[in-house]
Structure formats: structure tokens, C-alpha cells
Amino acid sequence: NAGVTQTPKFQVLKTGQSMTLQCAQDMNHNSMYWYRQDPGMGLRLIYYSASEGTTDKGEVPNGYNVSRLNKREFSLRLESAAPSQTSVYFCASRSTGARYTGELFFGEGSRLTVL
Amino acid sequence: ILNVEQSPQSLHVQEGDSTNFTCSFPSSNFYALHWYRWETAKSPEALFVMTLNGDEKKKGRISATLNTKEGYSYLYIKGSQPEDSATYLCAFAHYGGSQGNLIFGKGTKLSVKP
Numbered sequence: 001n002a003g004v005t006q007t008p009k010f011q012v013l014k015t016g017q018s019m020t021l022q023c024a025q026d027m028n029h030n031s032m033y034w035y036r037q038d039p040g041m042g043l044r045l046i047y048y049s050a051s052e053g054t055t056d057k058g059e060v061p062n063g064y065n066v067s068r069l070n071k072r073e074f075s076l077r078l079e080s081a082a083p084s085q086t087s088v089y090f091c092a093s094r095s096t097g098a099r100y101t102g103e104l105f106f107g108e109g110s111r112l113t114v115l
Numbered sequence: 116i117l118n119v120e121q122s123p124q125s126l127h128v129q130e131g132d133s134t135n136f137t138c139s140f141p142s143s144n145f146y147a148l149h150w151y152r153w154e155t156a157k158s159p160e161a162l163f164v165m166t167l168n169g170d171e172k173k174k175g176r177i178s179a180t181l182n183t184k185e186g187y188s189y190l191y192i193k194g195s196q197p198e199d200s201a202t203y204l205c206a207f208a209h210y211g212g213s214q215g216n217l218i219f220g221k222g223t224k225l226s227v228k229p
Contacts, residue, residue, distance in 0.1 A: 004158070042119065042219035043159075043204070058216060090158065101147045101208075103161030104217070 002026050006091050006107035013081045013114045021076040021110050023091030031094045032074035033058075033104065034066065036087040043090065049074055081114045088112070117141050119207045121220035128195050129228050135191045136223040138205030142186035149206040149217060150179055150190055159204060162190075195227045 004025045013019055025032065034046040045058030049068040063085060065077045074093075078085055088111050092104040120139040128134050140148065147166045153159040163172040168183040176193045192199055202224045206217035 040221065042221045043206075044219075045216050048216075101164050101166055103149065103164055104151075104159075106158035106160070108158045 004091055004093055004105050004107040006089075006110050008110060009108065010111050011113070013078075013112065015082060015114060017081050018077065018079050019081065019112075020078075021089055021091070021112075022073070023075065023107060024073045025091075025093040025105070026072065027093060027095070027105060028071070029093035029095050029105070030071070031102075032068065033092040033094070034064075034074070034076045035090045035092065036060065037090060037109070038087050046076065046089075078112075081112075083114045086112060086114045117207070117209065117218050119205060119218050119220040121203075121205055121223050123223060124221070125224040125226070127226045127228065130196060132195050132227075133191070133193045134195055134225065135189050136203065136225075138188045138190070138207075138220055140186050140188075140205075140207040140218075141209065142184060144210040145183045145186075145207075146210050147208040148181055148183075148188050149208070150188070151204040151206065153202045153204055153222070155201070162203075190223075192225070195225070197227045197229050200225055200227045 007022045030051045033048040035043040044060050047066040049055045052071045055066050067075045088109050090109050091107040094102045122137050149164050150162040151159040163179045165181040170181040178191045181188045202222040204222045206219045
């Protein structure tokens with residue numbers, strides 16, 4: 001049972017470098033999400049994709065871009081990493097037809113450090 | 116700005132103790148309330164999704180109640196075990212919110228000592 005798979009699990013970047021976090025789900029979910037988790041804060045939504053071909057900004061989108069490559073995959077890109085983007089990133093998915101009531105399924109997280 | 120508050124922030128109990136914690140959310144335009152369990156080094160996992168005022172849900176020794184009129188939900192753990200040690204997150208969805216957004220609280224970190 002793979003569920004939601006994120007890569008890489010750990011990454012260290014220098015300020016200004018770029019990188020892409022990959023996420024894939026095998027549950028045939030239409031909706032996918034990227035969250036960040038910072039100490040003392042709740043999970044905050046960066047971007048989401050309600051269905052293949054659509055993406056929308058969440059609460060904290062600045063400095064990020066996303067691509068919904070197909071139904072399974074949703075990637076998060078940092079074009080020019082900044083220390084403020086040091087965080088743990090979680091990808092999640094949810095089934096359609098459950099706009100708010102469907103539970104989120106999370107990946108195991110990607111810990112990113114920007115020096 | 117919509118806010119979800121969880122209390123206490125952390126809790127230390129002995130094995131066998133029963134415990135409970137609170138999630139407070141805006142009572143207007145309520146749609147759903149989620150509870151997640153998040154063990155260290157793992158991903159959050161859903162415990163309950165509740166939508167109706169007065170809802171009570173149970174999974175093993177863990178149960179939750181919902182009061183949408185006053186804007187709170189309680190999570191109860193009966194006879195805590197060391198494996199219950201985790202951070203418990205609640206998340207609130209409201210009418211008018213974007214399709215994507217659940218507003219998460221900061222969590223209650225539970226530690227159960229053997």
C-alpha cells in the first residue's frame with residue numbers, strides 16, 4: 001500500500017538554488033495538496049489541485065510553483081530557495097465528491113533546509 | 116482571519132489515564148471538522164471527520180464529539196497507552212472556503228509514560 005509517496009525525504013539547499021519536490025498517489029484521488037509545517041504553526045496550505053489540469057494558490061504560495069503532471073503526480077518547485085522556506089513539506093490527496101468531508105491522506109514529509 | 120485553537124498545547128499522562136483535549140473553531144459557516152493523529156517521523160492519519168452538530172464518533176479507545184453551535188470539539192482517549200503518544204491535529208472547513216483549504220490547529224502533543 002504505497003498511498004502518497006514524496007521524494008526526496010531530506011534536502012539541503014543553498015540560498016538561491018532551485019529544487020522540485022515530487023509527490024505521487026496511487027489511490028485515484030482527484031485532489032492533491034502541498035502543505036508546509038513550521039515549528040509552532042499549524043499545517044499551512046501552499047497550493048492545491050482540485051483535479052488534473054487545475055491548480056490554485058493556498059495560504060502561503062509565494063516563492064513556490066506547482067505542476068499537476070497527471071492525475072497521480074503533483075510537484076512543488078522552489079525556483080530560488082530562501083532560508084524562510086526551511087520547513088517540512090507534506091503532500092496530501094483526497095477523493096473527489098468529498099469536498100470538505102473526505103479525509104486527507106498524507107505523504108511522509110520532506111524536510112528541507114535552506115542555508 | 117479564521118483561527119483554530121487547540122488546547123492544551125502539550126499533555127503528559129501516565130499509562131492507563133484517560134484524557135481529553137479541545138479544538139475550538141469559528142461557529143459560523145461550519146462545514147466539517149477533521150481530527151488527525153500524527154506520530155513522530157510518520158505522516159498524519161485521519162481519525163474522524165464530523166459534520167453534524169452533536170456528532171459523536173469512536174475508534175477503539177478514542178472518541179470525539181462535536182458542538183458546531185458553540186464551535187468546539189473534544190477528543191477523548193480512554194485508558195491511554197504509550198502507543199497513543201502523538202500530536203493530535205484538528206482541522207476546520209467552512210462554507211465559502213476554497214475547495215482546498217482545511218484550517219489546521221497547531222496540535223496537542225500527547226506523551227504517555229509507561
